[in-house]
Amino acid sequence: MQRIFSVFILMCCYVLTACAQTVNTSNPVSLKLPAGFTATVVADKLGRARHIAVNSNGDVYVKLERLKDGKGIIRLRDTNGDGVADEQFAFGNYGGTGIAISNGYLYASSDNDVFRYKFNAKNEIENADAPERIVKDLLNKRQHASKSITLDGKGFIYVNIGAPSNACQEQDRTAGSPGQMPCPILATAGGIWQFKIDKLDQTYGDGVRYATGLRNVVGLDWNTTANELYVTQHGRDQLNTLHPALFNDAQNAELPAEEFFIAKKGMDFGWPYCYYDGIQKKKVQSPEYGGDGKKEGDCGTKEQPLVAFPAHWGPNALLFYNGDKFGTKYKNGAFIAFHGSWNRAPLKQGGFNVVFVPMKDGKPNGDYEIFADDFAGGEENLTPSKAKHRPCGLAMGADGSIYISDDQGGTVWKIVYTGK
Amino acid sequence: MNKFLLIGSITVASVLMSFTITQPNLPASMQRGKKVYDTYCLTCHQMDGAGVPRMNPPLIKTTYVLGDKKKLINIILKGFNESVEINGDYFDNPMPAQPQLTDVQIADVLTYVRNSFGNRASMVTVVEVKTERTKLKKK
Numbered sequence: 001m002q003r004i005f006s007v008f009i010l011m012c013c014y015v016l017t018a019c020a021q022t023v024n025t026s027n028p029v030s031l032k033l034p035a036g037f038t039a040t041v042v043a044d045k046l047g048r049a050r051h052i053a054v055n056s057n058g059d060v061y062v063k064l065e066r067l068k069d070g071k072g073i074i075r076l077r078d079t080n081g082d083g084v085a086d087e088q089f090a091f092g093n094y095g096g097t098g099i100a101i102s103n104g105y106l107y108a109s110s111d112n113d114v115f116r117y118k119f120n121a122k123n124e125i126e127n128a129d130a131p132e133r134i135v136k137d138l139l140n141k142r143q144h145a146s147k148s149i150t151l152d153g154k155g156f157i158y159v160n161i162g163a164p165s166n167a168c169q170e171q172d173r174t175a176g177s178p179g180q181m182p183c184p185i186l187a188t189a190g191g192i193w194q195f196k197i198d199k200l201d202q203t204y205g206d207g208v209r210y211a212t213g214l215r216n217v218v219g220l221d222w223n224t225t226a227n228e229l230y231v232t233q234h235g236r237d238q239l240n241t242l243h244p245a246l247f248n249d250a251q252n253a254e255l256p257a258e259e260f261f262i263a264k265k266g267m268d269f270g271w272p273y274c275y276y277d278g279i280q281k282k283k284v285q286s287p288e289y290g291g292d293g294k295k296e297g298d299c300g301t302k303e304q305p306l307v308a309f310p311a312h313w314g315p316n317a318l319l320f321y322n323g324d325k326f327g328t329k330y331k332n333g334a335f336i337a338f339h340g341s342w343n344r345a346p347l348k349q350g351g352f353n354v355v356f357v358p359m360k361d362g363k364p365n366g367d368y369e370i371f372a373d374d375f376a377g378g379e380e381n382l383t384p385s386k387a388k389h390r391p392c393g394l395a396m397g398a399d400g401s402i403y404i405s406d407d408q409g410g411t412v413w414k415i416v417y418t419g420k
Numbered sequence: 421m422n423k424f425l426l427i428g429s430i431t432v433a434s435v436l437m438s439f440t441i442t443q444p445n446l447p448a449s450m451q452r453g454k455k456v457y458d459t460y461c462l463t464c465h466q467m468d469g470a471g472v473p474r475m476n477p478p479l480i481k482t483t484y485v486l487g488d489k490k491k492l493i494n495i496i497l498k499g500f501n502e503s504v505e506i507n508g509d510y511f512d513n514p515m516p517a518q519p520q521l522t523d524v525q526i527a528d529v530l531t532y533v534r535n536s537f538g539n540r541a542s543m544v545t546v547v548e549v550k551t552e553r554t555k556l557k558k559k
Contacts, residue, residue, distance in 0.1 A: 065474075142503060142512040174499070174516035241463050342472040345463050385470035385478070408473065 029388050031413065032373040036420060039372070039413045040083035042403065043076050046410035050097040051148065051317060051393040052403055053106065057123045060085065060395070060403060062412060063099035063108055065146070072096060073108055076412065083414050091128040097146035097218070098160075099393075102153055105197070109147040111140045114159060116197070134196075135159060137203045139189045143172075144216040150229070152222045156194050158229055159207075162216035163190035167236050167288045168272035175242050179288030183272050186212055190271060192220070192231065192263060213269040213302065218339075219318035219394075220263075225332050226362025229263045230306075232315035232336055236275055236286070237343040243287045251293075253347040254279060257308035258315050260336065262362065270302030278308040306364050313351030314339035317394040317405075320359075325400025326417050333359045335371060337391035337404060342384045349383055352376040354391055354404060372415065375406065443543050446535065453532025456525045460518060461533075469537030477511040480537045489530070489544050493552040496526050523549040 031039045048065035055061070060076040068074075071090035078085050098109030106117040106125060115131035134157070138147060144162025151157050163185045164172075171177035183190070188204060191212035195202045210229070219232040240252035247255065257278030261269060270276075274283040274297070283299035285291030309315065317337035321330050333356055340352035354372035358365045377388035384390070393405035401416045457465075464476040471478040479485050484492065484506060499517035503510055521529070523546045530544035 142510075143514065145512065171499075171516065172501075172514050175520070238463065241460070342466065342475065343463060345466055346458070383466060383468070383470070384472045384475075385466065385468070390473075 029374060029377045029409075031375065033415065034371065037415055037417055038420075039415050042078070042083065042412040042414050043074075043085045043088065044409060044411040046074055046412065048095075048407040049074075049393065049405040049410050049412060050146070050407050051099045052395045052405045052412065053099045053101040054395045054397045054403055055101055055106075055119070055123055056398045058397060058399070059123065060397075060412060061099055061101070061106060061108075062393075062405060063096055065097060065407060066095045067093070072110075073099070083416070085412075091125070092131075098149035100149050100151055100157075102151035102197075107134075107149055107151065107157060107197075109135075109149050109159070111145040111147060112136065112138055114147065114149060114157065114195070133201055134199065135202050135207070138193075139164065144189075144234075146218060148218050148220055150220050150222045151197065152227075152229070153224070155197055157197050158210060158220065158222070159193050159195060160214070160217040160220060160231070161189045161191060161193055162218075162234075163214075163271065165190075165272070166215075166238060167242070167286055169242075169288055173238060173242070175244075177288075179272060179286065181289070185272075190214060192217065192229065194265075208265075210265055211263040211267045211269065213267075213271045213273075214261075214263075215271040218314075218316040218392075219336060221318040221320050221334075223262075223320050223362055224322060225320070225359075226262070228362065230318060230320070230334070231261050231263045232318050233259045233261065233269065233271070234314055235259065235311060236271070237312070239287065246287055246293050249346055252311075253344040254311050256311055257305065258311065258313050258338075259305035260307040260309065260315070260318075260334070260357065261303060261305055267303050270299055273297070274299035274302050276305055276308055278311070281308075307357055307368055309336075309338070309355070309368070310350055312341035312343040314341060316392045319394035319396060319402065321396060321402065323396055323400030323402075329358060330356065333357055333365075335394050335402065336368075337394050339390050339392055339407075340376065340382075340384055340387055352382065352387055352390060354394070372404065446531070446543060449528045449531045449543060450535060452524075453528035453530070454536075456521065456529035457532050457536075460521070461529065464513065464515075469533070469539075471511070472513075474509060475511060475513045477506045477509075479533050479539070480507075481539060482506050485533055485539060486541045489542075489548055490552055492530055493526060493544065493549050494556075496521065496530070497553060497556055519553075523553065 047068035053061045062074045073092035075089045076085035077087040094110035096110040114135035117125045117131045141164035143164045148160040168183035169177040192210045193207040194210040195207040216234040217231045235256040239247040256275035285295045285297040316339040319335045336355045338351035341349045352375045356371040357368045375389040389406035390408040392407040395403045404413045469479040501514035526549045527546045534541040
């Protein structure tokens, strides 16, 4: 009898936890923000919180890279308006990175497929266990497998298919192995694919390779001012370890730049044949394709970055700020979340921050600056494994605030401008 | 209680001593191994052997590092690109083969890894590396 009672109590606890979890918001890291901005921890310990999307009613949808308690999407709801989520609801039986809201639908991706869920008039998802699969069977070879997504609001979704490779060598990441010519990976990866939003089970034959020569894009966003797609690329690794005769550790720590692009239909950004040298301020040939750190070859014909960022920082999210709450400086500018580097070793790592790029008419309008910092939790934590948090997702709320997610500590912050 | 403590300390001390006594070449091998590690391994597995979350696996107290030496030697010789769980996580990046390293270099770097970052395990000998390399050539 006692045993049955215990089981009953356990079940009650389980149900209560599943329905409305009280969120622990203890947060040891205090973010560094510009004057007048404050950060609130919306939720933490969510697991690997990758990208996020905020609905018009303030619900925050978090995509988890790995399932937590069997679920891959968490909806955070703040019922009393204090900025802290007091309800969590989890659904979706797949891990992944991409999530976005557009025209009454929630879109989310696994590393192979893209799904969508319809919101009803009450902003609730009714088919949480039966989404429509709109894209299937995309390349997933583990490396750079995350499928980031964004939508243009005009019937199309843009999906990053990262190259499962560093530099398209015959033997990946192996010193002395030559680059494949032409790089066969570009047929099914290393670019952005465009699909329709309302057709089920599309795959390569149904989509369009919208932009190519992109090694891996995790952060991308549709810019409604310019009416174009913008992307951020993770540049290649290991120039020093693969080509010690050409590059030393210090050069590898600064090469190549992480790049921020406008990605118009048909553009080619040059991977794997070229990389952008932020010091020489030009694209040069990759050493796997005859480059020596200086030779340009035909790399001048590839698309150049709008902004070049320090090497290896890992741009994992891009957000154009269309709100009014941050003041004119921020209007229509770009926030970029940098996951934090590993390939700068043995030199000091960098990134682990959120950067702001002022923009006007879809073009950078001034130097970038670090907007939010100290995610790692101190200098001694500035390594990928020790960092307390690694920024990974960005989204804007209907109230003009922005949200930042982190896939290391599983924290979601809400940033508001108070002017204080 | 004291008796247990004493026996425990003696056991620990003798294990530590046996390490040094039976492996007189350990310090020299470690020193050479560190150089190999810094050149070929550090970027991915990092200075502290902790690796990069979900990309490059940690070398700290994993069965891959502390377990079967033959398997470990083969990871260096043949590389490794499988989806396996290591300390509760999965890692995306491939480990390139490093067959250009000499038998001595491989023995040294594995000895270094097995006795750094909080690890403690027996040395990897040049003979053990040579044996595995020969087996591979015969295949």
